[in-house]
Structure formats: structure tokens, C-alpha cells
Amino acid sequence: MSYRVDRFTIRMKRKIFSLYLWIGLSLGAMGQDSIPSKSLINLGIRGHYGFIISHSPELKSNAQSQPWGLELDWSRHLNNEKSWQIFGCYPRVGLTASFINFVNPRVLGNAYSISTYFEPYLAVQKRLNASFRLGGGISYLNQVYNAETNPENLFFSSPISFILTAGVGLNYRVNSHWTLRLTGFYNHISNGGMQNPNKGINFPTLSLGTEYTFNPQAFENRNSKSWREVHTQRTHYQVFVFGTAKPLDKEEAQRFAIFGLNAQVSQIVSRMSALSLGVDWEINRQRQALWRAEDLARRHPNQVGVLVGHELLLGKLSFTQQVGLYVWRAYPSGDALYQRYGLAYRIRKHYLIGISLKAHRHVADFLDFRLGYRW
Secondary structure, three states, X not given: OOOOOOHHHXXXXXXXXXXXXXXXXXXXXXXXXXXXXXXXXXXXXXXXXXXXXXXXXXXXXXXOOOOEEEEEEEEEEEOOXXXXXXXXXXXXXXXXXXXXXXXXXXXXXEEEEEEEEEEOEEOOOOOEEEEEEEEEEEEEEOOOOEXXXXXXXXXXXXXXXXXXXXEEEEEXXXXXXXXXXXXXXEEEEXXXXXXXXXXXXXXXXXXXXXXXXXXXXXXXXXXXXXHHHHOOOOEEEEEEEEEEEEEOOOOOOOEEEEEEEEEEEEEEOOOXXXXXXXXXXXXXXXXXXXXXXXXXXXXXXXXXXXXXXXXXXXXXXXXXXXXXXXXXXXXXXXXXXXXXXXXXXXXXXXXXXXXXXXEEOOEEEEEEEEEEEEO
């Protein structure tokens, strides 16, 4: 039985694409307050080769291939006083277009992705230096789950999905224009639980590539302010309202609302890090509908959890990683623990917009959209 695409699904996908595009443009504009001549412009290409992690027994038969791919990369390497004082280094912001062949054309096909990233550098003044990258974007998958034609693909069911990447690399500057790059990546593609099945695909890759710098410049050795001088206010409070919708199962077109409130306090402990403590109040109509289908109609849709985690501070952008524990829910079955991974962008002094992925171990539950206030 093929999926019936309703208007709500189309609207949600458009909102997702618009939000990622907006975050990408925001990342690209992080250095706009500085002098443009202090940004190095780079264009690079790299190849990828890796393997698929079989994180669930149902995936084992289709996780035996070694995916390979190609990536085209454009970036701005910030080289100014402001960037140095905020991050304690000279970071990059960039945009990549990539192609991944999962070497299983009948079941998994290929992934075509566009993503943005933020990449701090260590010892960039030296010929040999290191960097780490965090990125995210949109991925088009040309083979997805279909009950009749492709029932084996439990990794992903939506052609438009999300890609998240994290990487650590070594970079060798051959001369002022050319650099060789060796990087290990951890890649994840899923639809954030918006359409089932959605086990998600995790595939580490090793990449080798080169890049060309159009306007090479020397990176100055600067005296850093202490992180306490940069972050004059070290304790912050923030409140989010969030919402999304999710179907009951892989054959269901109707979606049920999930919404709630998140409040947390964060304590900055270094230039780019904060520790956080929070609470989630979630009203999950999809979960309630599942209980109703099991003759548990009296169960209410409320769930409350407490969270603890880390916040990576990237200027106006922050990336949070949290572990949560349910302290109250109507029907305590399944995992008591869950994870949240979130991106938030400060559009004004106090106002935030963002997304958050909730997961239970290796399985994504849902992706929500949120508005927040911070003080």
C-alpha cells in the first residue's frame, strides 16, 4: 500500500525546508558584522568511503554494503578579532553538496544532500592543523520504504529527509592556495519520526580531498580575552513552546498533534560550553491514539520528563545534547530514558527559534519546531 500524501504533510515539508534554509543563511551570515576582507573564501572537493551501522536486528541484511560518495564544499574562513574573541579560534561556516551511493540500488539507492556547517580550527596558523565540524541539512533519497515495492527498507520512508554530520579532521597546507584534507565523519539520515518506518541510517565515512583558497591571508596570533570577559552573564533561563504531528504507523496517513512546553537553565562553564538542566511537559496525542487502539482509552496524553545535558555555544547559534528521564506519564511502557538534540538561533536579544529531535536510544521519535524566550 503506497503512502497517501495529504496537504498537511506537504506544508510540514515546506516548513522544514524553509527552516533549514533559514538556519543555513544565518550560519553563513555569522561573520557579516566583521570586515568582509577578513574572510578567506575556499572551494573544495572530497571523496567518501565508509560502512553502515546495523543498529537494529531488522536492518542487518541491508547494512552489509560499503557506501561511497563525492562532496563539493564552499566555505568562508573567518579571520577577524570578533570571531577570535567569541570562539577562541578562527572558525569556518560553509555549504556542502554531496552524493552518497549506498551500493544497494534496489533497497537503499542514493542520497543527494545539501547542508550547512560550522567548523572550528585548532592551530590554524600552522601548516598542519586540526578541525572539527558540525553540520545539518536536507537529503533527497531516491529509494524509500514502500509496502509493495520496497518493504525491506526500514531505514527511511520519506524521500525528503534530514542529514546530520559530525567530523574530525587533519588539514595540511601545501602552499598558500592549496590544502589537503583527511576527515572522519559520522553521518545520520532520517525524517525525524514524521513518517514511518524511520529507523534512520548511520554511516561513518573516511574522506580525502583538497581545497583551493581564492584570497589567502595570514592568521594573526591574537591575545584572547578570558571566557568570563566574553560571557559577562553566565546563567541563562529559557522557555520554549514546541509542536509537531506524527502518524500512528507506516500505513497511516492521518497525523496526531504533539506539543508542549520546555523550560531550562544553563550555566556557561567555558568559552563555547554550558551545562543545562530542564523539564519537558509534552502533550502527545499520537501516543494517546495508540493507547486508544489498545483499549486504553482513559489514558491521558501528558508526559513529563527532566533533562540534563550540554550546550555548544556558537555565537547566536547553540546546539544542545540532553538526556531525559520520564518522571510522570500515563502508561509507563518502553524506555524510561530519552535523548534530545536541538538547534536554536537567537533572532533578537531574547527571542529564539529552533528545532529539536527526540529519540529513544537509536530510534527517532519526532522532530519538533519551537519558539523560545531567553533571559
